[in-house]
Amino acid sequence: MIDRQWGVPTSLGSRIPLSSLIQTLAVAEYLSFRHAGNMLGIAQSSISRRIKLLEEELGILLFERSTRGVRLTEAGRRFVEGVAAGIDQLDHAVKTAGAFACGDLGRIRIGVHALAPGSFLDGLLAGYREAHPQVIIEIAEGTAHDSIHQLRTRELDIAFVAGAPDLPDCHTRRIWHEPLFAALPANHALVDRSGVTWADLAGETFLVRNGGTGPQAYEYIIQRLAGRWPAGPSILRCDVERNTLMQMIAQGFGVSIAGRATALINMAGVAFRPFYDEPEPVPFSAVWSPYNQSATLRNLLHLAGRLGRSRQGRAIL
Template identity: 65%
Template sequence: MRRRLRELSDPDEPSLLLRGRVPLASLIQALAVAEHLSFYRAANALGVSQSSVSARIKALEEDLGILLFERNTRGVRLTEAGRLFVERVSAGVEHLDHAVKSAGMAALGECGRLRIGVYGLIPHSFLANLIGRYRDDYPGIDLEIAEGTAREAITQLRAGHLDIAFVVGTPDLPDCRSRRVWTEPLVVALSDRHPLAGQEHVTWADLAGETFLVRPGGPGPQVHDHILLRLAGRWPAPTILRIGVERASLLSMVGQGFGVTLLGSASSLSPVADVRFLPIADEPEPVVFSAVWSPFNQSAALRNLLDLADEMRR
């Protein structure tokens, strides 16, 4: 018996369960007998015959080489070895049940992790509301938010470090999928001491000759090209400065009078000291924001986020 117990506990020896010699049903029936201390009541609880339970328990004891139950005319009782065995099996079955439930929830996108790349998270914006709704609807999902430029987000996406990225524009990437998610009117941010700050709106003609501050990353390249397109042939010509700072620092520079910048209208939802946000009256195109993700990512959590974005956009 001692040699048999050593074999069962040998870490280098594959378990009987792994070798297929102990069916899970036998373990479940052993737990039922241990709970009811009766083959008859255990069989009734499981909806099987008493003879089936007796045969399985006997086969289990033979496979293990251990007597789990002492039988007598009044029923059965656990041996000391049986008591220890049942304790361990009960914990293992609970872990297995938890694993099965967790896997099912993950398959439905109700638990797990979702890693999101953003250019910025402005309070009350579409993106902030989307993430807020998603957290409410799927509290079992751990959200990881990474802020950076579109180029950085796509690199992280390709490396498998992000599940989805929200970027400005409509990127055409052969190895990624993308979808337009929302749009925002274009606004100009300028110092509240700027000569145009008192107006309700501006036109592109008003902005001719201005110094535009543009970030190299994020929407910077698109903004640069958009300025050149809208002010082509106008005089005086605009000056475009590439400023390698984050959004908050860029707006601080605008407030100090270094120049003006272009943003989506969601930026005006979060007031910035010394900065005015004015709509551009003759700008025909809104700013487009897209979601980008890998075609190989089959995460249900990702699918649920995209579905929620579609629902909120409607």
């Protein structure tokens, strides 16, 4: 057909109401205008008239009518097969779009400082995967600085970092807290105590990683031990993974600090003792871009907030 205004071919299918196609499928299934009308809640005469108009528009006889009912013509059968396939594709498209819109399909890219068994992050990701099994989860481990840079360049959807950073171009929300522990060689003199103070560790050599929460741990140690060493804190930065750092502690290279998630891990030769003089647990925050409207992100934030409140409630009790 030709569009009279523009003089270009137009699609006949685009001008056929979807309701006409659905009614045609119903008549083809029941081979009865009356039964199709009862199923759709539409008067028999209305369906008969609508399909008659469709046949005139198409220039095709879809159904042969008789006193015994109706039956599909060969052209009608081919038409119905094509319409049924198209309706199935449309239904799939609608359902798929709906799943993406509500966050049941898609992917989410998460930046973490570490992922330890039994930690808050471990439980959060397990809960998210259970609730949204068809969402692809991509995890990148790195420093807070790296993760926030990746957020700004849209390489990550969300990052979980130690502390409560003040970032004017990002949204931040405190999600959970962890008490701080000293990581000591198992044969260290302080291991006999149930806890330690920062003054107890004055003069010790501290080991921190270059990656993960290492830069934040470095700044934290500087703040806590400023003025306690004549020549300043002795801090050795190591370009190693967490397990290697813990092995260095076990061999007596020095001590370090760690959150509760790390202290939960059974590491041979390393003992963890809480700090008596830490004023409050270390906060951990979610950071994300205000321009990210992803439903997968929204669902993760909702679950993280719910689990964080639940964990805080248990701690109070």
